[in-house]
Each structure stands twice: as structure tokens, then as C-alpha cells.
Amino acid sequence: MSIANKFTALSAWRHKLRAHATPGGIRPKAYKKTSLRSRIMPTPIPGLLILPLGQHQGTAAEALVSVGDRVLKYQTIAAAAQSNSVAVHAPTSGTIVAIENSPVARLANNLNESQLCIHLEPDGKDSATELYPESDYHLLDHSQLLQRIADAGICGMGGAGFPTRDKLQLSIDHKIDLLIINAVECEPYITADEALIRERAEAVVQGAEILLAATRASRCVIGIEDSKTDAITKLVAALKNSSVELMVIGTKYPAGGEKQLIQAVTGKEVPSGLHPADIGILLQNAGTAYAAYNAIILGQPCISRITTLTGLALQTPKNFETLLGIPISFLFELCGINESARLKTIIGGSMMGIEVSNTAVPVTKTTNCVIAGCAEEFPSPTDEHACIRCGFCATACPASLLPQQLLSYSKSSDHQQLQDHGLFDCIECGACAYVCPSKIPLVQYYRASKSKIKARQASHAQSARWQNRFQFHQFRIKKTADDTSNKKPRDTPAADIKPKLEDFSRDEARRKIADAVARVQTRKSKLIASTKNANSNNGNMPGVEE
Amino acid sequence: MTAPGPGSPLQTSTQTIAGIMQLVLLALVPGIAMATWFFGFGILINILLAGVTAIALEAAILKLRKKDIRLHLGDYSALVSAVLFAIAVPPGSPWWLVIIGIVFALVFAKHMYGGLGQNPFNPAMCGYVLLLLAFPLEMTTWHIPNEIVNSAIRIDSLGIGDITSDQQILSPFSWLGLQQSLVLTFPFIARNSQQLIDGLAMATPLIEFKMAGHSALLTAWDNGLSWFDRESATGWELINIAYLGGGLLLLYKRIISWHIPFSILLTIGVISSLFYAPDSAAIYGTPYLHLFGSATMIAAFFIATDPVSAATSNRGRIIYGILIGTTIYSIRVWGSYLDSIALAVLFGNFCAPLLDYYCRPRRYGHLRRGLVQRPNQATEQHREKGIGEL
Numbered sequence: 001m002s003i004a005n006k007f008t009a010l011s012a013w014r015h016k017l018r019a020h021a022t023p024g025g026i027r028p029k030a031y032k033k034t035s036l037r038s039r040i041m042p043t044p045i046p047g048l049l050i051l052p053l054g055q056h057q058g059t060a061a062e063a064l065v066s067v068g069d070r071v072l073k074y075q076t077i078a079a080a081a082q083s084n085s086v087a088v089h090a091p092t093s094g095t096i097v098a099i100e101n102s103p104v105a106r107l108a109n110n111l112n113e114s115q116l117c118i119h120l121e122p123d124g125k126d127s128a129t130e131l132y133p134e135s136d137y138h139l140l141d142h143s144q145l146l147q148r149i150a151d152a153g154i155c156g157m158g159g160a161g162f163p164t165r166d167k168l169q170l171s172i173d174h175k176i177d178l179l180i181i182n183a184v185e186c187e188p189y190i191t192a193d194e195a196l197i198r199e200r201a202e203a204v205v206q207g208a209e210i211l212l213a214a215t216r217a218s219r220c221v222i223g224i225e226d227s228k229t230d231a232i233t234k235l236v237a238a239l240k241n242s243s244v245e246l247m248v249i250g251t252k253y254p255a256g257g258e259k260q261l262i263q264a265v266t267g268k269e270v271p272s273g274l275h276p277a278d279i280g281i282l283l284q285n286a287g288t289a290y291a292a293y294n295a296i297i298l299g300q301p302c303i304s305r306i307t308t309l310t311g312l313a314l315q316t317p318k319n320f321e322t323l324l325g326i327p328i329s330f331l332f333e334l335c336g337i338n339e340s341a342r343l344k345t346i347i348g349g350s351m352m353g354i355e356v357s358n359t360a361v362p363v364t365k366t367t368n369c370v371i372a373g374c375a376e377e378f379p380s381p382t383d384e385h386a387c388i389r390c391g392f393c394a395t396a397c398p399a400s401l402l403p404q405q406l407l408s409y410s411k412s413s414d415h416q417q418l419q420d421h422g423l424f425d426c427i428e429c430g431a432c433a434y435v436c437p438s439k440i441p442l443v444q445y446y447r448a449s450k451s452k453i454k455a456r457q458a459s460h461a462q463s464a465r466w467q468n469r470f471q472f473h474q475f476r477i478k479k480t481a482d483d484t485s486n487k488k489p490r491d492t493p494a495a496d497i498k499p500k501l502e503d504f505s506r507d508e509a510r511r512k513i514a515d516a517v518a519r520v521q522t523r524k525s526k527l528i529a530s531t532k533n534a535n536s537n538n539g540n541m542p543g544v545e546e
Numbered sequence: 547m548t549a550p551g552p553g554s555p556l557q558t559s560t561q562t563i564a565g566i567m568q569l570v571l572l573a574l575v576p577g578i579a580m581a582t583w584f585f586g587f588g589i590l591i592n593i594l595l596a597g598v599t600a601i602a603l604e605a606a607i608l609k610l611r612k613k614d615i616r617l618h619l620g621d622y623s624a625l626v627s628a629v630l631f632a633i634a635v636p637p638g639s640p641w642w643l644v645i646i647g648i649v650f651a652l653v654f655a656k657h658m659y660g661g662l663g664q665n666p667f668n669p670a671m672c673g674y675v676l677l678l679l680a681f682p683l684e685m686t687t688w689h690i691p692n693e694i695v696n697s698a699i700r701i702d703s704l705g706i707g708d709i710t711s712d713q714q715i716l717s718p719f720s721w722l723g724l725q726q727s728l729v730l731t732f733p734f735i736a737r738n739s740q741q742l743i744d745g746l747a748m749a750t751p752l753i754e755f756k757m758a759g760h761s762a763l764l765t766a767w768d769n770g771l772s773w774f775d776r777e778s779a780t781g782w783e784l785i786n787i788a789y790l791g792g793g794l795l796l797l798y799k800r801i802i803s804w805h806i807p808f809s810i811l812l813t814i815g816v817i818s819s820l821f822y823a824p825d826s827a828a829i830y831g832t833p834y835l836h837l838f839g840s841a842t843m844i845a846a847f848f849i850a851t852d853p854v855s856a857a858t859s860n861r862g863r864i865i866y867g868i869l870i871g872t873t874i875y876s877i878r879v880w881g882s883y884l885d886s887i888a889l890a891v892l893f894g895n896f897c898a899p900l901l902d903y904y905c906r907p908r909r910y911g912h913l914r915r916g917l918v919q920r921p922n923q924a925t926e927q928h929r930e931k932g933i934g935e936l
Contacts, residue, residue: 023910028557188557259910272911350557378556383617385563386663390853391803392561394860399910404858405902422909430555437561444553 019223020267022260024398025252026431028188028351030227031377035191035310038318040199043334045092049120049325051077052104055364056155057162058084063118069096073128074301077118080150086163086365087153091303091323094122103358105347105367117362120325131299137210145214145296152295153302153365157287158182158193158256159348161366164288170277171215179217180265181208183224183231183286184249184256187349190369192306193286195319197224197231200290201238203297207289208244210296215282220244222286223261227251253351254429258283260398272425287368307363309335311372313342322363328370329359337372344378346371351430385438393432393442399425403432403442410445415453423449566801567622570848573792574629577844580788581633584781587727588637593629595641595731596648600628603649607657623662627651630849631670634841634888635677636687638730643684647673667895668855671888678888786843793847805863806856806870807846811837813871821879830879845874845887855895862898862905870894 054060061078071077071090078088098119106113134140140148150165170176183204185193197204212220224232226248239246249255249264259270262281270276276283287306294300303324310317315336322331328345346353347367363370393403401422409417426446433442581589604624608615631651635644651673659665678685729735796802818833836842850856850870857866870890877886
């Protein structure tokens, strides 16, 4: 082997296994072991399923059923809206008993704590509609693949819930080189992806291959934390005959953030304000890959997901393959909850999760973890001390910001400095607030400042628009005035013009309108006729949109 | 802007400001112990006096400012300022000197700017510099009771029985040594005028080192003297080593970052090496003595690293350290003040806001100088071609 070859081999090895360094990060206590003791358990069917129409980010789906309808398992009960939306399917057979506003766990940037939900009362028979599995996804072309994924109602299963079809569609007008499957799961408490890979690595790898075909990328890398040894072993075995690569990443939070994982895998950074697709990279969650496997290979739409039930208030924390729409209180019962010890209920992890007050909220497509936390794990927040600029936050920040400076500018509402110091590069991971010895809720300050700045920008834009319009209005008035003053005086006196206005005849106007309507109607009917002809001539020709 | 309600992250670390300050105090203990061993109870009396005054003052000001006294007093920050100030003030200084300094440090340099976290200058050093300017004589004289070998004191007058010799060397840890120190600090407790001695008035120890030329530790080693013997004049070197140890503890615990101490020590080391020549050591001093003489280590690890008044980004911290190191050396060698830590640190404090502004780290997704990266060329070309081959 020549030296050059050796060098290539060495760099290839480096490329394959070594993750790039990323700045910042913290190592919080993980609390992951207890929920990994058990295998993934199925859930029994509860008495009522609550299916929100907006389980994802974007436009809510539109209900296709009405109260009293009987539905079968896998049946589409709400269709995706035009864009940025995903469909909802019935997780089991039963009757629709209500479509009404119910409490839900809000998504990260949606403040509504209740939304329109379909209430399904299961009949216990669990009778399903016919499925159309496609064991060889190579037979499907790109658009069919995307359509199937859209039909299955898949959105990002990692927690953000971005509609998967819309993300995959980025591959149409972007050149995607690399697909990264995010199995890092860096947040404390959550073990859903780890449990999934540990038990169903082959399915995840197949799902990754499907997504690879759906993005038309040349490479696919699965990123996973080095602490998940069981899952890595299973993945290595499952990847033997696959082109998908594996990259083991150092355990720290937030290694699984979109931008951080891209940096760890490629060494590249996503330019500020751009999407990863702009540098040829797409990310999908491991859970999403599994959902894609279910959708294509098994033909099943997304009616269940893996959810971690954990926290010290539960006797037997574990991962469930839970039906969507199950109230989390039902899952708590299954795990043996100690209600008196439960202090907090958190949907998501302890770093970026959302506290819910109502345990009747259902599991949705984005619910990766539910924590029933005790006072022992979540001591009540101490009072906020002054910032001593110790800089621990700057060391922890994965975006290399200076959180201590952002805080002082947030407090003084110095919007220009906030933007100069990169407030909008903050990913709100909360690493700064975690390490803060003064216990300052930094992320809350940043969120408040961000919304203030956005509101201000919006109002500025609006006032600029009104100012423009007003200036144009004044210009026009002046112009008209100038024109009239420049015109030579009329031959006829003003009084003579008036009768001309009285020439206006209602009948005349009505006749003109009727003429116009008739013209439009004939054109329309001609158009419809020609379309029908075209369709009968050539079945594949697309219809004319009206 | 009011404090927002709770939200993510719901999990936080257990480290608190009080914990950090306690660790800083702990890291100071070896140095203080060593200083007490060599220079007597004076330093402990200073610390006690400054500490008690500081806590009382802090509580009073917090009450005036209508703040939660227990919450803010519980952060130990006033105590740390007081201890750092007390270490800097010469042992055996009169009580009013210490109190004037600590009042200026806490009231004027800290709370008048808005309390902890708002002060642009290091409070302890502000107090020290005020005293240095207002009372130069008191601030450059060290009173060390164990050196009262040839003083005219009549031991009997102190009311202690069996010691009669005028030539007796007093241990600073004897009852008499303690009494001596107390009398130095609180002259009004002396029962007669003869007790109002001032021990040996001794200039700041750097002078001694300027003449000495090389390490007292090595000299003591060569002469077979114990390092911990007060006669072998190893005091300042051992004190510096003790503070270095405490500083390394803080580094190890990640309470302070390496940037400031490292750049200060490196700067002093490099500059003093550049100017060092064996025949001019009496003027410029040796690099070793610049690092281990006087209060270099305590400045580098404890005083300049005060996060509130220091530069906050890592690059800023390095430049901040270089500025302080250069200033320390310049004032020592070319300035009129013998020791210059306080002035140098205040100079660094002046520059810190500017350093913070110009030394921001490169943020994720940005090029240097705040430029925004553009999408790569392939993507641009792809876009220009329009929709792909679908």
C-alpha cells in the first residue's frame, strides 16, 4: 500500500468515525437508565382517544368525519390542508363522539393550550381498513414516495413536528448531498429513540434508506451518542449490508440539535438565517425513519409512536408503543403513578420540554417523552440572583454567543445590541440557564426579547407601508392639483358638465353587466368542454385547475 | 424588563453563586495561612475587621435599597470582597484605615453602581487605591510584631510576667504577639503610651527582592535553613506558591477560566525576561521574583479574575490579562508605586467594556466580522437551473 493510499484510508476512517468538535454543551444528569430497563410495551386501548387536528407545526388538518360516524383503524379522519400540514388517521376502530376544543400540550412556538380535537370512542374490535404495503420501495418513484409519506400523516417525530413531506420536498429545488438521521437524543430523560433502535434497528435502517431515496441524497449518516452502547451494537449489525453510515458522537447536550449535529457530522455550519438544505443537508429523526418504514414497507399510516414514560413519581418507567390520542394520565396509570409525589408533568425532556397542568392531554405525534417529576428531581426554582458575568453560560453556549451580554441588553431592551450579539442565532437550548449559578431564567428573557423585537419590526414595517401610501396619496393630490392648475381653462363652464353625469342610466349599466356575465359563462363552458375532450383523449393529461 | 415566569429548561445545575464564593474563600485559605505564619495575626485581624464591617454594611445598604437581605447577603460576595481587600492592606494597619477602605469599596464602588454584577470596577481594589492615594505612608508600611528585636519596648509593661529580656524575639503566635497585633490595629486599647510601638516598619517586600537578586527558597535550601523558618525570608515566595495552589484549585473546579491568569503570568514572565540581565537585576528584577515576589499570584488568580469587572469573552480575557500584566511590570519598574496590582487591575477594568465589544467570539453560522455566509455554489447553480429533474 502506498503512502498516498494509506493516507486516503486513514482520512476515510477519520471521515467515517470521527465526529467534528462542536463548541459549548453541558453534561446534565441524564436519568435515562430507569426507562430502559423494560422493553417497548404496547398499550391497551383506552375508553376514549383524543386526536388533535394540529399535532404538527403548520396548518391544522381538516376533519373528514362528523360526530356519529363509524371509523375503521388506519382510516383517514382528517386530511392535510393545502401545504405545511399532515393528515390524521384513526388509531383504532370506533365511533366519533365529538369534535371540539380540548386541552392539548402546546408545541414549542404555538401558545394555544387547547385546540380542535376529534374524540374517538373505540369499539374494542380494532377492525382495520385494507393496507397497501410496498415491500420494495425502489418500485416507487420520487413523487410517489413523497405522496405515500404524506398520506401516512408523518411529521418530525423528534419533537418539533415539522411535516415530513414538506421537508423532503426541499430536495426538489435544492441539491441534497447528505441525509442525517438524528438518533442522538441528547436531552435528559428521553429514551424513545434509543429503545426503538435497540429493538428495531433493521426497521430504522430501512426507514433511513427510504428517506435517502426520498431526498435523493448521495450519502446517509446516522448520528448517535456514544453512551447508547446497546443501540450502537444493534445498529452496526443492521448496517452491515447497507450504504448508510454510522457516526458516533460524544455525549453532551445539545449534540442532537439540528445545527449542532450538522456541525458534528460535517464540520460545516448552517449559515445564519438559512436552512440546512441550502448547504445540501437534510435532517430526519430516527423515529421519523421508523414511521417512514411503517408507511412504505408495512403500508401503515402513523397511528402510534414510541413514547418514554419516566420520572421518579412512576414506579415502572418504560417506553410504550402508544396509540396516538391516549391521555397521558392513562399511561401514568399503566406505570403505577404515585400521585402525591408528582410535582410536575413535563412533555418532552427536562431541558426543552413543556410543563403541562392537565394530565388529560393526549399523546400526539411529537410526544417523545412524558415526565412525572418529583420534588427531588425538580427542586422549586430559587430566587434569581444578579448576573456576576462568570461566563459559564458562554462556555456552555453551542452557538458561541455571549449569553451574559444578551441578558444585560435584554434587561435594558437594547434591541440593536441584541441583534448585533446574535439573539436570533440562539436556539433556546437552555444550556446557559442550566449552568447559571445565579439561576437566571435566561431563555425566558431571550424569548421575551425576540417577540418584542419581532413585534417592533412588524409595526415598523406596517408604519413604513402606511407612510408610503400616505406619501403617494399626497403626491397624487398634488399632481392632480398641478395638472388642473396647468390646464388651460375649460371652454365650457363647470355648470355644463353636470348634466353629463345625469346621462348615466341604470338600465344601460344593467345591460352591460349582463353582457359581461354571459361572456364569462360561454368562455367557462367552452373551457370545461375542451377539458373533458382532452381527458377522454388522454387519461394522463392533468385537468385544468379552476 | 421584569423577570419572566418559569419555563424551559426545567432542570438546572446545583452550582450557586454562594457555592462559587465559598470555593473562592476556601482557595484563599492556604495563602492566608501562609501569610499569617510569616507575618503574624495582623492579616487575620484585618480580615476579621473587614469581614464584619462588610457584612454589617452590606446588610444596611440592602435594607436601604429595599432588597431581600437574606437572599443577597447569602451570596457571600461582600465577604469575598472584604477578604481580598483585607489581604491587600498591610497587616498592623490601624482600624480606621481598614474601615475607610471597606466603606469606600462597598458603598461607593459597588452599591452606588447598582450592587453585585453592576460595578464596573473591582470594589476591593477601589478601596485599596483610595487608601494608597490618601494615606501613602500607612499603606506602604508593614508592621510585623515578631521583628521587634531591637525596639525599646519594655516587655513588663505589657503585663506579662516572666519575659524580661529586651532582646527577646516574640513569636507572632504567642499571646504577646497577638496582643501586639491588636494594639497595632486598635491603638486605643493600649494601656500606656509605651505600648504604642509599631513593630518594625518595613517597606513593601518587593524592595527587598529587588536587591536580593535570586530566590530566597533556593538560598535557604543551599544554606540548610528550613523554608518555614521565618528567618530565611522565604515568606513571599511561599505565600505566592500557596495562592498559586488555591488558584489552581479554582481552575480545576472551573470557577475561573485559564485565560486571565495565564495571560497575566505569561506577560509578566515574558516582559521581565526581555529586560532581565544579570547586572541590571537590581533595577529590573529577575523574572522569577516578578512572578513569585509580592502579590503577583493573588492578583492573577483572585483579583483580576473577578468576573463582574473583567472582560467576558475568552479573547477579551486574554487581552485584558496582557494589559494588566504589562501595567504591573511597568509600574513596578518605571513607576513611583512599589506595588501596582490595584492600579493595573483598575486599568484593566477601564478597558473591559471596549474589549467586550470588540472581542466577541465568532458565532455559529457567521463568518468573522459579522458577515453572513451564503449558500454554497452548487446550491446556487442548482437554483438557477430552476426546479430539478422531477
